[in-house]
Amino acid sequence: MRLFSKGFSLGMIALLSVSLVAGCGTTAKTGSSDTSAPIKVGGNLELSGGTAMFGQAAQNSINLAFEQQNAKGGVLGRKLVLVSADNKSDAGESTSAVTKLVTQDKVVAVLGSMTSSVTLAAVPVVTDNKIPMISPSGTNAKLTVNPDTGEVRPWIFRACFIDPFQGQVGANFALTNLKATKAAIMIDQKSDYSKGLADAFVTNFKKGNGTITGTENYVAGSDKDFRPILTRIKSQNPDMVWLPGYYQEVGLIVKQARELGMMMPFMGGDGWDDPQLFNIAGPEALNNTFYVDHVATDDPAMATFVSDYKAKFNSVPNAMGTLGYDAANLLIKAIENAQSTDSEKVRTALENMKGFKGVAGDITIDPKTHNPQKSAVIKANKDGKPTFLTRVAPE
């Protein structure tokens, strides 16, 4: 027991001295003026655990982006190198992974993580150490804006749009492409995602002089019979139905609507994106339905990236891989614009980023929220599979 407590206090001393050294390290970091050494970028990624697929895809595409840039001579005459740390898809591990990247590896910026809660755990570390961080695919609004103060988190950025933005894109598509003037809304009462998308749609649809004929609520999980509310919507005779739910209910709703003779377009957000949708509703019922998504691999604008990725990794990149690629190139562009790897200058460059050409859409960062203003993809379901239809700009 005595031995143990001795060992324990020794350990504490060791730990304290490590953090002291680390503290010194951060102040010394910007002093490194070696202009030929490679630029180290941290990757706080989900390389194992529940969402390992996301992190691995992103790691592949970040490496691809760096390799391509290095082949062109790197950035500021220096090569880029990715230092990955596995956060095991866990918020606690994310904090220690990013601490290691920042204090030991002395990276100039961090890319990751892919999911919102894991990214959120890394926020205090990069903020304290003043290191810019870009999450490729964290969609939660809290990541970049502190919900308690309403202020933007200065060091956090993202390469994807946030959830309610899909409602805005959906409304624009409904007004201009579907030429709809009357829309009905169906909201999953249990889900903030669904409510957020519905609110954004209503606001923007009304702005474009559209009218909302009615709003109906359902409860995901327990409702299976949607015919009573669909019958109501049918009697209002809308031009289209905005249905921001998840594929399971969406499938049932679209199927039952078609059975009631409602042939108008149905539209929703990325919650639709699952092959199961076609099993539930049947391919025919899903014709004339559309949804907003981050990326479409059959988008012509992505052809080069897809073939490069395929050549290197022998598989088709998914949405996470695509957003990881954009996040990496966004950082490269910021370093170029800043003409420096100084963290404050890179941060400012990211904050003022305008018209960055990403494969998943052009990105302009909103300095007030750090959320990208970027185009989204509209997919049309046709004969049993989603196909790329068009890109819709935010405004």
Added chain:
Amino acid sequence: MDSITTQVFQQLINGLSLGSIYALIALGYTMVYGIVKLINFAHGDVMMVGAYSGWFAITVLHLSFLPALLFSMISCALLGVLIERIAYKPLRNASRIAALITAIGVSLFLEYGGMLVVTAQVRTYPPVFPDTKFIVGGVYFKYGDIVMLITAVVLMALLHFTVQYTKVGKAMRAVSFDKEAALLMGINTNNIISFTFAIGSALAAAAGVLMGVYFNTIDPLMGIIPGLKAFVAAVLGGIGIIPGAMVGGLMLGLVESIVSGLGASTWRDAVAFLILILVLIIKPSGLFGKNVREKV
């Protein structure tokens, strides 16, 4: 027809097809209660098992609708007997609350055991019926609506015939009336009780297959809400009374569809359970119940 009338008729069709499912499940509740005075809360989950065995019969054994329905009804009849023998029979002379708690235990066992075996992932029924739509005066209904109503009506008629005009049915009524006296008259009450569970579970299985075919998706927790609704239907009609369960189920389906049709879809479940509370306060014996003085 003008749009309001069309809408009303459409909602009636919607309500009837949902109500016939409630009625089929409610019949099982009511029969079991009538015989052993037990609210079998596992009944909705037997329906879930029925839906899965139907799914298995259709996708793996490649049976068509009727054989799959029979397969599922037979397997659930066996399951019902098994549940009764293992979980309820040892408690037949214990207090009623003990049996009720056991029923909840069986229900949870089926739900989460099911999740273990078939995973929580939603499964989809393959299309069993042609996608034919019928339009009469602006009111839409599909092939499935008709099959559902016919199946429900045929099964209910069969049940009525069995209970009223067969020897077993007579024995069931006798056991329901007075278990001890029936035993003294030479009726094997244990077999009759098992038989009741078998029939009730088979009806639940039929409801499960119909739900699967009609709504396309099945999951291990699909039995909870319809089970509760069917319980409301059984109480509404008068628990223990077979025609009451049929009428209660159809009425509940209609009420739900009318409430949603009036634009209060979020109140639908609340109204269903409000009916339960009102029935229990105003007429606990239900619509078809006679006020029988409690035997002391």
